[in-house]
Amino acid sequence: MKRPGGGLGKSQPKRTKREADEVSSLESQLGEAAGAPADSQDVAKRFDDLPISEYTKEGLREAGFTRLTAVQRAALLPALCGRDLLGAAKTGSGKTLAFLIPVLEVLYRRRWSSMDGLGALIISPTRELALQIFDELRKVGKQHQFSAGLLIGGKQVKAEQQHVNGMNMLVCTPGRLLQHMDETPGFDCSQLQVLVLDEADRILDMVGECCYAPLLRPGCPCMPPLHQLQSPDFGLQSMITFASVWNHKYRNRCK
Ligand SMILES: Nc1ncnc2c1ncn2[C@@H]1O[C@H](COP(=O)(O)OP(=O)(O)OP(=O)(O)O)[C@@H](O)[C@H]1O
Structure with a gap:
């Protein structure tokens, strides 16, 4: 696990004018995209053509990603615009980047810093999947300054406790969370x-019928109910859910 403030990648100075200008330009491009009818949107085929930060583009380039997969083409722009997303696509279709890029970009545009606490929570049903997600996050988020942690079973919880409250992003399994x-x-x-x-x-199968509100455990003091998180008093911009199979059970539980 990275230490608080340690960042996903190299240490960088405080936000520069270039970053501030980039954020306003991205906000305006995404504002236009959000206002346009879905069928009139020209969906980017390459990561370089997306309205995302240079840091993320550079991370993608270094990791060897150039062209979007079908699920990324369908999901990325709406998620970048801050819409909630409910998607299903088969294993190996590239779902991980379809949620990691919006996670990085939302925090970047909101100028999230080491002082702001936990801004993104990514929950995965198994240790292996959580580890894969974390590895991909480290690659594409390499140029950003966020701190990120991996919370999975099989490690000393006490060691994690020393750092967990300083993390900007957490990738975790439900039990450890x-x-x-x-x-x-x-x-x-x-x-x-x-x-x-x-x-x-699969997560819903593991945690039962309590569904997303309040995510994993009703009445949990550290996790307000979802409707509160989405209110103006809190900042939740988007909720992204993916499954590898689309079925009625999944859709009904996500309502
Ligand atoms: N745009 C892309 N270009 C090239 N490779 C990609 C792209 N997006 C993802 N990949 C690679 O494809 C593989 C599968 O991607 P990913 O793990 O995101 O799929 P998934 O749909 O989440 O599958 P799973 O359900 O098994 O987790 C990974 O090795 C990933 O690095």
Whole structure:
């Protein structure tokens, strides 16, 4: 796990004028895209043509990603515009980048810093998947300054507790997340900007019928109910859920 403020990649100075200009330009491009009818939007085929930061583009280039997959073409622009997303696509179709890029970009545009706490929570059903997501996050987020942590079973919870409250992004499995909610003093998810459930159908099978509101456990003090997180008093901009199979059970539970 990275230390608070340690960043996903190299250390960088405070936000520069170039970054501030880039954020306003991105906000205006995304504002236009959000206002345009969906069928009139020209969907980018290459990452370089997307309205995303140079840091993310550089991370993608370094990792060898140039062209969007079909699920990325369908999901990225709406998610970048801050819309909630409910998607299903088969294994290996590139869902991970379809949610990691919006996570990085929402925090970047909101000028999230090490002082702002937990801004993005990505929940995955298994350790192996969580680890894969974390590895991909480290690659594409390399140029950003955010701190990121991986919370999965099989490690000493005490060691994680020393750093978890300083993380901007967490990739976790449901059981370990619940453990931190129960046992880590000051663990706070109330400032979340983006919430991602990968393989949401499997997560819901694991945690039962309590669904997303309040995510994993009704009445949990460190995680306000979803409707509150989405109110103007809180900042949740988007919730992204993906499954590898689309079925009625998944759709009904996500309502
Ligand atoms: N645009 C892209 N160009 C090239 N390779 C890509 C692209 N997007 C994703 N990949 C690669 O394709 C592989 C599968 O992607 P990913 O793990 O995101 O799929 P997934 O749909 O999440 O599958 P799973 O359900 O198994 O997690 C990964 O190795 C990933 O790095």
